[in-house]
Amino acid sequence: MSNLLTSLLGATDEQMMWRVKLEDDGPAFARLVARWQAPIQRLCARMTGDPHRAEDLCQGVFVRAFAARARWEARGKFSTFLWRIALNLCHDELRKTHRRGECSLDALAEEGGRLDLLAAEDPPPDVQAEARERGELVRRALLKLPPQYLEVLALRHYEHLKFHEIAAVLDIPEGTVKSRAAEALTQLGRLLRPLNLNEDASCNRKTQTPRFRVL
Amino acid sequence: MQSQDPNTPIPSAVTHPDPAEWMAFLYRETPSARRREMDAHLASCPACAAQVKAWRGSQSALDGWELPPARHWRRAWTPQPGARSVRAVARLGLPLLRWAAAAALVLALGFGLGRRTAPGARELSELKLSVARLAQGVQGEQSAWSNHVALATAGAGAETLRLLSEYARAQDSERALDQQSFQLALRKVDTRLDQLRAALETVALNTEDGFQQTHQNLERLVSYSAPARNAVPTFGPESK
Numbered sequence: 532m533s534n535l536l537t538s539l540l541g542a543t544d545e546q547m548m549w550r551v552k553l554e555d556d557g558p559a560f561a562r563l564v565a566r567w568q569a570p571i572q573r574l575c576a577r578m579t580g581d582p583h584r585a586e587d588l589c590q591g592v593f594v595r596a597f598a599a600r601a602r603w604e605a606r607g608k609f610s611t612f613l614w615r616i617a618l619n620l621c622h623d624e625l626r627k628t629h630r631r632g633e634c635s636l637d638a639l640a641e642e643g644g645r646l647d648l649l650a651a652e653d654p655p656p657d658v659q660a661e662a663r664e665r666g667e668l669v670r671r672a673l674l675k676l677p678p679q680y681l682e683v684l685a686l687r688h689y690e691h692l693k694f695h696e697i698a699a700v701l702d703i704p705e706g707t708v709k710s711r712a713a714e715a716l717t718q719l720g721r722l723l724r725p726l727n728l729n730e731d732a733s734c735n736r737k738t739q740t741p742r743f744r745v746l
Numbered sequence: 747m748q749s750q751d752p753n754t755p756i757p758s759a760v761t762h763p764d765p766a767e768w769m770a771f772l773y774r775e776t777p778s779a780r781r782r783e784m785d786a787h788l789a790s791c792p793a794c795a796a797q798v799k800a801w802r803g804s805q806s807a808l809d810g811w812e813l814p815p816a817r818h819w820r821r822a823w824t825p826q827p828g829a830r831s832v833r834a835v836a837r838l839g840l841p842l843l844r845w846a847a848a849a850a851l852v853l854a855l856g857f858g859l860g861r862r863t864a865p866g867a868r869e870l871s872e873l874k875l876s877v878a879r880l881a882q883g884v885q886g887e888q889s890a891w892s893n894h895v896a897l898a899t900a901g902a903g904a905e906t907l908r909l910l911s912e913y914a915r916a917q918d919s920e921r922a923l924d925q926q927s928f929q930l931a932l933r934k935v936d937t938r939l940d941q942l943r944a945a946l947e948t949v950a951l952n953t954e955d956g957f958q959q960t961h962q963n964l965e966r967l968v969s970y971s972a973p974a975r976n977a978v979p980t981f982g983p984e985s986k
Contacts, residue, residue: 555911555914557906557907557910557911558907560907560910561903561906561907564906573813576813577813582813582814594910594913597910597913597914598913598914598917662810665807665810665811666810666811666812667811669807669808669810669811670811673808673811684808687773688805688808689808693775694769694770694773694775706766709765709766709767709769709770710765710766710769712769712773713765713766713768713769713801714765716769716800716801716804716805717800717801717804719804719807719808720800720801720803720804720807723804723807
């Protein structure tokens with residue numbers, strides 16, 4: 532509701548960014564940060580799988596946006612500009628992480644194996660713990676997806692951008708975005724095959740303990 | 747469809763929507779008329795129904811990963827390293843309120859117990875006084891903290907702007923330095939070109955002098971050899 536009021540009564544993102552670009556208007560940029568901090572931070576968290584690292588990345592996104600204010604074109608949407616910077620930064624971060632060997636696929640597979648044993652032999656005591664564990668498995672499975680699939684899911688599923696908006700951010704045809712989304716969901720389904728039975732499993736939770744694992 | 751079960755009967759002469767179209771369907775971006783058609787197709791095509799069910803399973807799995815609540819890991823955007831962020835200050839205030847609530851609870855319990863064990867009127871009034879004093883203290887702390895939070899908010903905003911301006915200034919000066927060094931290098935190249943041009947002109951002049959000298963020498967040689975040509979006897983096959 533407050534967002535709706537802001538969008539109806541306040542200046543648009545583009546108007547504020549225009550002021551930042553022409554007059555180095557600090558308060559206008561501060562308002563843009565306040566509006567966009569949460570979504571950008573969420574995107575960084577979904578892309579890197581690390582909410583703490585997402586905080587630093589989010590700050591980096593706004594610093595880059597401010598530094599690039601002269602290059603911002605008033606024809607485009609400010610959000611497109613910002614999402615693009617955020618995704619570039621996340622891709623850089625993922626590359627660095629892979630180069631350093633953090634969260635490598637092998638390590639994840641090993642951890643997944645351990646979790647499999649834990650889940651199979653020692654089922655979580657309550658539903659909340661089980662939900663947390665499912666979330667953790669999904670996070671790990673998402674990190675195994677190629678980044679071009681992960682970014683589409685992060686923007687469409689979690690940030691609720693329309694496919695044509697994602698196409699504008701990524702500068703690719705809308706059909707390609709949809710195809711990537713389909714492939715991403717297919718691969719995720721393969722990675723979480725036992726978890727995909729969650730609807731059946733949740734019906735029979737009392738009689739059957741599902742075995743979760745990241746394949 | 748991609749992963750059709752070979753045993754599943756596929757209705758003949760039916761066009762299956764492609765995965766891209768199914769994505770628009772699953773994320774409710776399909777126009778309603780087309781959506782109705784696809785719903786009807788789903789009802790009649792087990793292969794498509796199975797695939798869509800699998801994708802829906804993945805979608806619901808995605809919903810299972812929730813990020814921690816923002817207040818646990820989000821902090822205000824304050825690049826200043828030393829300053830406490832607004833949320834950090836707010837977080838500090840939260841335990842204080844909890845302690846105050848706990849103290850109030852203990853006092854209330856004590857009050858109840860005291861009444862049960864027949865307290866005198868004087869003790870009661872003292873207790874009331876201490877409770878009032880405590881409440882006053884908590885109120886004072888609260889207002890102090892709210893002042894602190896307001897100050898921190900203002901400070902953080904100002905600091906953010908200052909840092910951004912500094913960053914921009916640093917970038918501008920760096921660009922200016924780059925331009926300066928580039929112009930210096932250009933000037934050096936110009937000077938070097940001038941020197942080269944002068945050297946080339948000298949060489950050209952010398953060469954021209956040399957050509958003229960050679961030309962004169964050749965003319966002189968021709969003039970020397972011309973009278974002697976008739977006097978010299980010719981030997982060779984033509985002479986026979």
